[in-house]
Amino acid sequence: MARRTLSLRVNGKRRRVSVEPDEPLLWVLRDELRLTGTKFGCGLGQCGACKVLIDGRPIWSCMTPVEAVADGREIVTIEGLGQPGNLSPVQEAFKTHTAFGCGFCTPSMIIEATALLRDTPRPTRAQIVARMNGHLCRCAAYPNIIAAIQSAAASGDGGEEA
Amino acid sequence: MALSRRRFLYGLGGTGLIFVFDLSCARETPTPPVLLPAEGDDEEALVAAATSARFDYRGWLVIAGDGTVTAHTGRMELGQGLKTVLYDVICQAFELPREKVELIMGDTALCPNDGPTTGSNATRGVAWRYWMACHAVKSRLLDEAARRLSVAREELVYRAGEISVRDGTRRPLGIGRIGTGVRELSEADLESAAGDLPSYVDKQNPSVEAEAIVTGTKQYAGDVMAGECLYGAFLLPDYHAPRTRLLSLDLSPAEEVPDVVRVDRLGDSVAAVGRTFTAVQKALAAVAAEWQAPPYPPDFDNETEIRRRRKLSRMIRDKGDVEGALAASDHVVTESFVTQYATPAPIETHTAVAAASRRETTAWVATQNPFQARERIARTLEVPEERVRxxxxxxxGGFGEKASGSVGDRAAALSSLVGKPVKFVYSRRAHFQQDLKYKHSVVLDITTGVSSEGKILVRTIDFHQGHGRGTRKLYEVPAERSRLFRSEIGVQNAIMRGTSYTQTIYALESHTEMVARSIGLDAIEFRRRNVSESAFLPLLDRCAEMLGYGVDLPPGRGHGFGICYHGVHQYAVVGAEVAVDRTTGEITVTKLRGAYDIGKVMNRNTATMGIKGAMIWGLSYALFEEARFDAHRSHMEAFADYRIPRFADIPEIEIDFLQTHRPEVPRGCGEVPVPPTVAAICNAVYDATGRRFYTLPMTPERVRTALSR
Structure with missing residues (x-):
């Protein structure tokens, strides 16, 4: 294959990239668009560290060819949720609850939790666990992550972007 | 960016004061003598090897002209909260806001070589030493200000970065304007500061990294030079045969892959460099390489071979009349335990970026040990260490695995091959296959003799592999013999969170509850009668209370405990409640409770997160983790092949801190929760099922088989 110019919609902005069409979205985000908050953990959809929102649904960017999300699909990465000093409610809750150790898996945890609270504004603990279960955190900050999501849900508009 | 440490010191020396002090207390406990060399088989030997780089073990505090206080440390933030605690310490000691404090960590050009970040000694060793040093610095600043202003020192007061004269006759003097140059703080200076050290107050600040982490702006090695450098990777023969010769090679299919810049043979491996991560992976997948299979040893049964190949390494303890005490005991219990191989498996694979040349090389490495990475890069490039930053x-995530490793030197080799900066991100498969080291399998034979009154009279332990640590300061044992055997098995052993205490405490504390049951004593009461350290007594009571111990549980449920003494005065008691499904063999941990006496808690937010995480590590070691390999290679390629904990595995966890022993000083907490959690879960499973599992992990298959017998 050869490089092609594709148009992407990322965090509300139109971006043009020249890439191999089967290049996983993850590496396009990281290297072409310098959105490095989305992480590589396994490349196989087994750890969840690479998840981003595509049309509002959390998807493994490591397994999504970039051409599949070009032309109008709405891609949201962690950078699109909030910035230092202007955190989204979920980000704020993760901060307050120290819902991380090293922080490597945190952006994708926040992506998934944001989508969860949008779908289910008042999730039970079991619903949180079922939805988050595909995300691995080797520091095992799990109890704090669950508490953070519960607190973001309790505070109301957890799912809305700031 | 050629910035030698010396030049850095002179550069800053002109504008402020640099205080240098000894940090050698932060070193790992000295290695006890080992009779047989431990060929890659011993955690302590690994720590010693990791610390071989000429450590100067110094702390640096720099007061800049504008009054900013900067600490320079070679230690790393791993998620344990060291960065937060160091900020808290310096801000509080100097009464400064965060904006006036800076921290430079892990940069070999700017930091003293104060050791690798392992073994949970960072808060007790480094942060507390900084707390003392900050107060010693303040005292020295007062001395120098007194001389400078020609007033008696007693007339001066320090407050929030300024020194003022009590009578208010002069304008306050900022601490950045008191002097210039390098000052050595002696041990006497630090001890004198320690003499009337104010109480450190945990203000429960949020992690200093929180905003960066939750917004995805914290920089990891893989984020360096995004989109501005090439990617590289190596094709290597699989792990067990690191020196296998390359017989035939066809690189041409790899060269056809778009975006590939270079594919070349480097020694007995193949290096590929390309414009994207994906291109490099595709290129290596396309390489046709045949390696000469070395004369592999036949597959072996681990426990059998460990026993068969054993050689006495040393007598760990030999006191009292062991044979006599065994004969005099009312009950004698003998058991053997075997632990699995395990691996740290961080989510971030090994990662580094290097910009190498003969003149100067800079490498950004995901590491717990930057100075060792520098040493390895210098050796690989055959340049003096001074030319490598x-x-x-x-x-x-490191968990011990990133305290050593070759990703930095490999990235440097790739960069040197193409003359451009190269990023090397291990694929998950490479991470699970190449350079993989394993937390070692230990075989423990334990015998305990007790009186019918429930007092331990005698204990013997034979450790096979490991180094026999973890039994001290738990129980009063009048007669005791413990021996350490080593067996040459040819598996590289890793440092891994929980240290080798995990294996020891799993066995010893499982055994403790079996001994208690042999004389019909309750698990808490038996420990109360036998613990050697009074610090355990309130912890046992508190943990039993938190667990709700003593009430009757429904069938298939059980309670169990484990205790641990680790490092310097870290005491832990962990209790577990489990539910066992006899049909599926599934064990669900429903409650974990931990009572800890770890002295001063420096930051409750980061400490609590770390302790709960460590308890989950214990749960995972008891139930899930098992690294599989054969004589040829690792059988793990993905997380699907190595089970680590997930959300659905997480029980309710509650912890409490009791401070009965020197409550003013922190003593560390990163490792001590892991070992007793393993034992507590094993004991709870015994309580629920009447079955003791002498091999870990307790997988559904093993449990089902055992319960159907």
């Missing part, structure tokens, strides 16, 4: 990047 390693910027240690905070790992996306």
């Amino acid at each position: 390693v910027v240690g990047m905070p790992p996306g």
Whole structure:
């Protein structure tokens, strides 16, 4: 294959990239668009560290060819949720609850939790666990992550972007 | 960016004061004598090897002209909260806001070589020493200000970065304007500061990294030079045969892959460099390489071979009349335990970026040990260490595995091959296959003799592999013999969170409850009668209370405990409640409770997160983790092949801190929760099922088989 110019919609902005069409979205985000908050953990959809929102649904960017999300699909990465000093409610809750150790898996945890609270504004603990279960955190900050999501849900508009 | 440490010191020396002090207390406990060399088989030997780089073990505090206080440390933030605690310490000691404090970590050009970040000694060793040093610095600043202003020192007061005269006759003097140059703080200075050290107050600040982490802006090694450098990777023969010769090679299919810049043979491996991560992976997949299979040893049964090949390494303890005490005991219990091989498996694979040349090389490495990475890069490039700068990047999980490793030197070799900066991100498969080291399998034979009154009279332990640590300061044992055997098995052993205490405490504390049951004593009461350290007594009571111990549980449920003494005065008691499904063999941990006496808690937010995480590590070691390999290679390629904990595995966890022993000083908490959690879960499973599992992990298959017998 050869490089092609594709148009992407990322965090509300139109971006043009020249890439191999089967290049996983993850590496396009990281290297072409310098959105490095989305992480590589396994490349196989087994750890969840690479998840981003595509049309509002959390998807493994490591397994999504970039051409599949070009032309109008709405891609949201962690950078699109909030910035230092202007955190989204979920980000704020993760901060307050120290819902991380090293922080490597945190952006994708926040992506998934944001989508969860949008779908289910008042999730039970079991619903949180079922939805988050595909995300691995080797520091095992799990109890704090669950508490953070519960607190973001309790505070109301957890799912809305700031 | 050629910035020698010396030049850095002179550069800053002109504008402020640099205080240098000894940090050697932060070193790992000295290695006890080992009779047989431990061929890659011993955690302590690994720590010693990791610390071989000429450590100067110094702390640096720099007061800049504008009054900013900067600490320079080679230690790394791993998620344990060291960065937060160091900020808290310096801000509080100097009464400064965060904006007036800076921290430079892990940069070999800017930091003293104060050791690798392992073994949970960072808060007790480094942060507390900084707390003392900050107060010693303040005292020295007062001395120098007194001379400078020609007033008696008693007339001066320090407050929030300024020194003023009590009578208010002069304008306050900022601490950045008191003097210039390098000052050595002696041990006497630090001890004198320690003499009337104010109480450190945990203000429960949020992690200093929180905003960066939750917004995805914290920089890891893989984020360096995004989109501005090439990617590289190596094709290597699989792990067990690191020196296998390359017989035939066809690189041409790899050269056809778009975006590939270079594919070349480097020694007995193949290096590929390309414009994207994906291109490099595709290129290596396309390489046709045949390696000469070395004369592999036949597959072996681990426990059998460990026993068969054993050689006495040393007598760990030999006191009292062991044979006599065994004969005099009312009950004697003998058991053997075997632990599995395990691996740290961080989510971030090994990662580094290097910009190498003969003149100067800079490498950004995900590491717990930047100075060792520098040493390895210099050796690989055959240049003096002074020409290599390693910027240690905070790992996306290390857990011991990133305290050593070759990703930095391999990235440097790739960069040197193409003459451009190269990023090397291990694929998950490579991470699970190449350079993989394993937390070692230990075989423990334990015998305990007790009186019918429930007092331990005698204990013997034979350790096979490991180094026999973890039994001290738990129980009063009048007669005791413990021996350490080593067996040459040819597996590289890793440092891994929980240290080798995990294996010891799993066995010893499982055994403790079996001994208690042999004389019909309750698990808490038996420990109360036998613990050697009174610090355990309130912890036992508190943990039993938190667990709700003593009430009757429904069938298939059970309670169990484990205790641990680790490092310097870290005491832990963990209790577990489990539910066992006899049909599926599934064990569900429903409650974990931990009572800890770890002295001063420096930051409750980061400490609590770390302790709960460590308890989950214990749960995972008891139930899930098992690294599989054969004589040829690792059988793990993905997380699907190595089970680590997930959300659905997480029980309710509650912890409490009791401070009965020197409550003013922190003593560390990163490792001590892991070992007793393993034992507590094993004991709870016994309580629920009447079955003792002498091999870990307790997988559904093993449990089902055992319960159907």
